Amino acid sequence: MKKLLRFITCGNVDDGKSTLIGHLLYESKLLFADQEKALELDSKVGSRGGEIDYALLLDGLLAEREQGITIDVAYRYFTTDERSFIVADTPGHEEYTRNMAVGASFAELAILLVDATKGITVQTKRHARICALMGIRHIVVAVNKMDLVNFEQQRFEAIKRDFLTLATTLDFSTIQVIPVSATNGDNIITASAATPWYEELALLPYLEAINVEEDALATFTLPIQRVSRPNQDFRGFQGQIESGRIAVGDEIIALPSNERAIVKQILVTDRTEQEAVAGQPVTVQLSKEVDVSRGCVLTTDTTLTTAQKFTAHVLVLDTEPLVIGKNYLCKIGTQTIAGVITAITHKINIENGDLVAAESLQKNELAECTIALAEPVIMSTFNTHHTLGSFILIDRLTHMTAACGVIQNLEQTTSIFAQQTTVTAAIREAQKQQRALTLWFTGLSGAGKSTLANEVEKRLVLLGHHTMLLDGDNLRLGLNKNLAFDEASRSENNRRIAEVAKLLNEAGLITLAACISPLEQDRKQAQNIIGEAYIEIFISTPLTTCESRDTKGLYAKARQQEIEAFTGISSPYETPKKPHIIVDTTSLSIEQATDKIMRALASYL
Structure with a gap:
């Protein structure tokens, strides 16, 4: 089975994201015949004087074609001899930053486009920081429109230095900077003769070769979405395995009750299996009755715990400001509970990464906050567990997604303990x-x-x-x-x-x-x-x-x-x-x- 790579394209508006992916699909012969014909016909009435407009492959909305920009996230699946891919082409306009964040939340790698004529912009920096926030650890910087600067190596090297300086404050595992021309196809499928000074892989060969697999978590984790009880003889717990593997006969812990039980049966759709792995939706039947409902977690991780207060990095997505003291609904894993922002530690200056004091946060701003929940829930830090370490905040009145974030630290209250009194409530x-x-x-x-x-x-x-x-x-x-x-x-x-x-x-x-x-x-x-x-x-x-x-x-x-x-x-x-x-x-x-x-x-x- 071919390995799957999920990646996004991001960057400033009009930097050529849709054109890049469209050209890649077209030149790699990864289109159906009717798609290729439709692209050629649509291009005749497009904005390029009859030449093929590769962006039309991904910009499908009428408003996108009228304005020449990407608005919504466009997903495409394709496969080569070496690898399978799912790409999310995300919008570059600041107004649609929330759509870009949605695309980034699923990806393992990001292709960040930079216009060679403009260099690193504020939106470039914002998208790079959002990629890091969403847990993307592999990034490709595609310096596009190199044909407009006559493929000057000095210009490319200057942009590369600027980005590497920016990336010193971001947690990327790999960074690859490639000079390309999305319109002409330079360094997209094969090495370009126009850049003899660039001796590394072109974009597609690099994507086929890069290893983005992290060390698999040894511990099994299954956040429960639903309890299935079709009859008196069957009670199964349903959800998607987020990490590890589980087999019939394994002992698991049910959180937050900390009850232990043995896995009696595993169902993947309607098939009985002896084991299941991360990414599979399953129904798990246990050897005994345990206290489990939606929001609970089945796991083999003895370190996983509950917390009621945490610090997190957040990205504001709503037009309404994020303020201290306002109540939100906080969704972590399959749990949704009331929460309040108790403090804004600082917001992050997009330009230089400086930390700035703030009392409230506006749309598209990044910040570190402290959030308190109405009651303890099962959670983890993002670096330990992506699913239980990420969350969204929902406005309780409008039901709009107010912010998304990742948990940095859990605050455990160990210095205050409930005092047991001799005269109890029952006695009174x-x-x-x-x-x-x-x-x-x-x-x-x-x-x-x-x-x-x-x-x-x-x-x-x-x-x-x-x-x-x-x-x-x-x-x-x-x-x-x-x-x-x-x-x-x-x-x-x-x-x-x-x-x-x-x-x-x-x-x-x-x-x-x-x-x-x-x-x-x-x-x-x-x-x-x-x-x-x-x-x-x-x-x-x-x-x-x-x-x-x-x-x-x-x-x-x-x-x-x-x-x-x-x-x-x-x-x-x-x-x-x-x-x-x-x-x-x-x-x-x-x-x-x-x-x-x-x-x-x-x-x-």
Whole structure:
């Protein structure tokens, strides 16, 4: 079987990336007859006066052909007698840097084009740094348009020196600099007579010969994507093997539970196999029941661990700035969890690599940040494990990919330990003869959360229960008075309420928390903090009813834009997915709504 090389072309806009790959495919006779004919016909109405425009092989979008630039990533598969290839032709325009990063994330080698007439540009430096960030360790610098500088060796050597100076700060294993003319074909397939001073391999022979294989990880790693349970007799764990190999009879560790089990069966698609290796999608059946779900990892690596805080190099991909304190969804492997940027250590000057202080990050900027997650997850440093050491940040409101990054260091909290007390939560519950709960009232402003929480507390006290009511507005006057009303501050407001509720539960109290908590992820975080004691009560009163009440005049001010980011008007409210109790106060009196909640609570008290 021929070895596969996955590579990208990158560099500044109009440096000739698509032309280079198009010429390579055309001259190597790696096109089907209809593709070759279509290229020749399209070129007659192209921008080169009837001469073959090789870029048309990859620039397939109408907008790309109209503007003469690459916008989206174009993938092509081809094979020679020596090797198989998958190439991703990526855009050079700064506006489409995120598309270039996507292409780089799959590649083992990058061909970085440099226009011989312009030399190393800012975008050249940006793409080189992104390649290094994405783990590409092999790079070919194709100094293109050498025909426009009369194939001058001095010009080539100057550009080569400039790039090698840049690369001293980047972690590339191999660097090859080749003089080429993408349009004329010099040094693409065979050595060119125009560059007798260049005595090394042409581009295609170099790609066929280079060894990009790294030492295979000895440890088996399988991030779980899905648990398959078609019947009572079968429970399999599905995902793609990211490293190592596994065989029937091997012992594995299930993380994060650290349970051990023996591999009973391996399925690759619908075939039973005795072993499987990295890159294969598999279903693994174990010898016993273990606690495994999506996001867990099956492995033989005893050093793999969980962490809740890490430092990372990130590339900003969204137009919205990346800011300290804002909450994002962080996707690592098959795990997705809430996270917040706690610090921006520095951003990296694209021009010279200098480290610059920053409070926020703009689109296409590179930086080092510290990120804290809502709970510990399985992760690794990028150099140790690419899949579990890379991540993306997702904007929780727009669901846009805000940034991508690679983990540099895991921060293990070893100096702080939970102190076990003699009087436990269970003892306090027994003393009060009640089950400690948190009744989390959520809904729009004016829905009736505070009113109903107050009435429910009165009923509970009359029944002899010990309670404490946490009202969102009251906490804003004290514990949370230093918080604003932006998304990050609101999330922190909810987190603090949940932490206080947890402490009150440990005191044996029934806690009632009345707060809008508009985002599902914030409510999920509260539930994770509080645990089984969390009871979600959704006051589902519709916006029209809430606004008609407007007892505080808040909706009127929001409509007049006197209040920014007001839930239901200028900020979203995400309807709870699985609340324990639902009450609509539109047609119910306070007594009727309270009665409904108390009846529903009977099974929890």
